[in-house]
Amino acid sequence: xxxxxxxxxxxxxxxxxxxxxxxxxxxxxxxxxxxxxxxxxxxxxxxxxxxxxxxxxxxxxxxxxxxxxxxxxxxxxxxxxxxxxxxxxxxxxxxxxxxxxxxxxxxxxxxxxxxxxxxxxxxxxxxxxxxxxxxxxxxxxxxxxxxxxxxxxxxxxxxxxxxxxxxxxxxxxxxxxxxxxxxxxxxxxxxxxxxxxxxxxxxxxxxxxxxxxxxxxxxxxxxxxxxxxxxxxxxxxxxxxxxxxxxxxxxxxxxxxxxxxxxxxxxxxxxxxxxxxxxxxxxxxxxxxxxxxxxxxxxxxxxxxxxxxxxxxxxxxxxxxxxxxxxxxxxxxxxxxxxxxxxxxxxxxxxxxxxxxxxxxxxxxxxxxxxxxxxxxxxxxxxxxxxxxxxxxxxxxxxxxxxxxxxxxxxxxxxxxxxxxxxxxxxxxxxxxxxxxxxxxxxxxxxxxxxxxxxxxxxxxxxxxxxxxxxxxxxxxxxxxxxxxxxxxxxxxxxxxxxxxxxxxxxxxxxxxxxxxxxxxxxxxxxxxxxxxxxxxxxxxxxxxxxxxxxxxxxxxxxxxxxxxxxxxxxxxxxxxxxxxxxxxxxxxxxxxxxxxxxxxxxxxxxxxxxxxxxx
Numbered sequence: 212x213x214x215x216x217x218x219x220x221x222x223x224x225x226x227x228x229x230x231x232x233x234x235x236x237x238x239x240x241x242x243x244x245x246x247x248x249x250x251x252x253x254x255x256x257x258x259x260x261x262x263x264x265x266x267x268x269x270x271x272x273x274x275x276x277x278x279x280x281x282x283x284x285x286x287x288x289x290x291x292x293x294x295x296x297x298x299x300x301x302x303x304x305x306x307x308x309x310x311x312x313x314x315x316x317x318x319x320x321x322x323x324x325x326x327x328x329x330x331x332x333x334x335x336x337x338x339x340x341x342x343x344x345x346x347x348x349x350x351x352x353x354x355x356x357x358x359x360x361x362x363x364x365x366x367x368x369x370x371x372x373x374x375x376x377x378x379x380x381x382x383x384x385x386x387x388x389x390x391x392x393x394x395x396x397x398x399x400x401x402x403x404x405x406x407x408x409x410x411x412x413x414x415x416x417x418x419x420x421x422x423x424x425x426x427x428x429x430x431x432x433x434x435x436x437x438x439x440x441x442x443x444x445x446x447x448x449x450x451x452x453x454x455x456x457x458x459x460x461x462x463x464x465x466x467x468x469x470x471x472x473x474x475x476x477x478x479x480x481x482x483x484x485x486x487x488x489x490x491x492x493x494x495x496x497x498x499x500x501x502x503x504x505x506x507x508x509x510x511x512x513x514x515x516x517x518x519x520x521x522x523x524x525x526x527x528x529x530x531x532x533x534x535x536x537x538x539x540x541x542x543x544x545x546x547x548x549x550x551x552x553x554x555x556x557x558x559x560x561x562x563x564x565x566x567x568x569x570x571x572x573x574x575x576x577x578x579x580x581x582x583x584x585x586x587x588x589x590x591x592x593x594x595x596x597x598x599x600x601x602x603x604x605x606x607x608x609x610x611x612x613x614x615x616x617x618x619x620x621x622x623x624x625x626x627x628x629x630x631x632x633x634x635x636x637x638x639x640x641x642x643x644x645x646x647x648x649x650x651x652x653x654x655x656x657x658x659x660x661x662x663x664x665x666x667x668x669x670x671x672x673x674x675x676x677x678x679x680x681x682x683x684x685x686x687x688x689x690x691x692x693x694x695x696x697x698x699x700x701x702x703x704x705x706x707x708x709x710x711x712x713x714x715x716x717x718x719x720x721x722x723x724x725x726x727x728x729x730x731x732x733x734x735x736x737x738x739x740x741x742x743x744x745x746x747x748x749x750x751x752x753x754x755x756x757x758x759x760x761x762x763x764x765x766x767x768x769x770x771x772x773x774x775x776x777x778x779x780x781x782x783x784x785x786x787x788x789x790x791x792x793x794x795x796x797x798x799x800x801x802x803x804x805x806x807x808x809x810x811x812x813x814x815x816x817x818x819x820x821x822x823x824x825x826x827x
Contacts, residue, residue, distance in 0.1 A: 216247075216262070219243060220262065221265075223240075223243050224271070226239050227239050227240075227303060231277070240303055240306035240307050241306075243307050250802075258308065262309075281301055283302065284297045285297065326535075327534070328476075330539065331473035331538060331540075333493065333541045334471070335541055335543055335545040338471060338489060338493065339406075339493075342360040342361050346406060346410070346414050351418055351423055351424060352450075353457050354417065355369055355370060356454055356457040356483070357414070358411065358414060358418065359487070359490075360489070360490060362387075362402060362411060363514065365391055366446065366450055367442075367444075367446040367447050368389055371443070372443070373387060374387070375408070375415055383406075384401050385411065387515075391443050400515065402513050403497070405545075407549065409550070410550035427446065427449065430783075431445040448787075449778075452793035458482055458483060459481055462486070465479055465480050487536060491536050491537070492537075494510075494545075497547075507537070510533050517529050517533070572584045703720065706724060709818070710728070710818040714821060722761045723769065725821070726766055728759075729754075729755050730755060730776075732815075744785065747784050748803065749799070750777050751800060753800075754809070755770070757805070759821060760821060809822045
């Protein structure tokens with residue numbers, strides 16, 4: 212949104228700079244104010260800062276001013292409200308932005324005073340332990356936060372501007388260049404490091420070589436080729452969310468009963484500014500044992516608020532800025548932690564062709580040295596070995612199952628044969644019994660009593676059964692059902708399917724693929740088709756739900772899993788929620804014809820398969 216404000220300020224300046232009457236200037240000011248009120252939600256405290264960054268006040272102060280033509284005389288007041296003189300102000304500055312009452316409200320704050328009255332104690336050991344874990348991480352966001360905690364630098368300084376050089380004879384100091392907020396100045400001064408300087412320099416170099424960091428710096432440089440301050444603001448805007456999440460996860464968040472870093476007064480959770488304040492407290496306590504004044508001066512120099520080689524007493528006014536960071540303190544000694552020990556490296560021999568291939572892989576994978584290439588190759592080989600072992604185990608289990616199935620089928624065949632033979636024997640017995648009963652009815656036939664008949668039948672049954680089963684036990688005449696082996700379920704590669712196939716399925720993984728394709732479609736539309744803020748579409752739950760046709764809860768979970776990408780894309784075009792940029796759930800597309808945009812995205816990038824409401 213700040214980019215859009217910049218465009219409006221530039222347009223207003225070009226339109227009115229040559230106008231010489233209030234009647235001509237006033238309509239353009241009213242139009243500018245209407246745009247600000249309709250398209251932004253800046254508070255009084257933030258609007259003045261935003262306009263200042265856009266050069267609003269500087270532009271109109273640079274114009275030649277004439278009373279009654281393009282400017283009017285307004286009184287100047289002292290702290291007690293007494294008029295001390297008059298000054299000419301351009302009509303635009305009187306009609307747009309903040310008036311005198313707004314400026315007074317903006318500047319009347321007791322936030323810093325209350326923060327200093329409610330200082331928080333730090334445990335040096337706990338702070339340094341967490342900082343060490345972050346520095347040792349392989350996650351670029353965690354390493355960046357570790358460097359901020361160990362050096363007290365701002366996020367954009369660590370990610371893009373800072374250069375650290377070792378100081379001879381000082382293991383815990385570096386010469387620092389690349390300070391932000393200096394309006395063209397490039398001061399060079401020594402700062403303390405809470406971990407060994409060589410280790411801090413090593414981790415900074417690792418962070419800068421990460422592909423994600425390089426991509427971020429290239430992107431913001433392309434957007435603002437000559438404006439370094441604008442690049443710094445863009446870097447902070449796109450990384451503050453992810454970095455602050457790391458700070459909250461490791462140093463303290465809402466609901467934590469015992470955070471590593473106690474919340475500053477007026478704050479609900481920790482952030483990178485809190486790390487800067489904590490660093491100043493620990494570095495000053497460790498390295499400066501003088502008076503309160505000398506400690507204050509030491510902290511100001513470490514923060515970069517007081518870096519002149521020959522400062523005057525008037526320059527001490529800059530200490531007020533340092534005072535705003537002086538709410539943390541410690542009553543315990545601050546140590547000098549060591550860097551983690553590295554594994555001992557061994558030399559290996561390679562023929563020239565293999566060595567050249569290692570260097571090619573190093574460039575392709577963007578690794579810092581050949582040792583990293585060797586480690587990755589070994590890791591790949593281990594993974595292949597693990598896969599091969601899993602494959603062998605799967606083949607063994609499959610063969611075992613096939614053997615068991617075969618055995619069950621053989622047993623089933625044998626049981627069927629036994630059952631058939633038993634059926635034949637049973638039929639023979641029935642026939643013999645019928646004959647015996649017929650014979651018993653003839654008068655001349657010798658009559659057997661019941662006991663003798665039962666004995667004879669039992670003997671016959673035993674003979675037939677023994678003959679069928681070869682002397683074995685009689686098995687019940689039931690048919691055994693072979694065990695069923697569940698077929699291996701085939702995994703579907705939904706990313707390889709067409710849009711029609713994906714949207715035609717109701718499978719859960721197909722729904723995830725619909726959301727992913729809808730997200731990519733919106734990104735492609737914003738990057739290649741959209742021409743301005745009015746026709747760009749923020750990535751929101753509602754937009755993804757409408758385009759994909761998926762359940763809102765499933766869309767919510769997908770956004771949470773891809774939060775960094777969603778925040779980064781929305782921030783890229785100024786479409787994040789300025790009040791809560793780290794919460795994608797609060798983003799919205801206000802004042803835009805979303806149905807029209809979704810129809811265009813659906814037709815251009817999703818083969819017309821998405822956006823059911825639009826198709827109906």
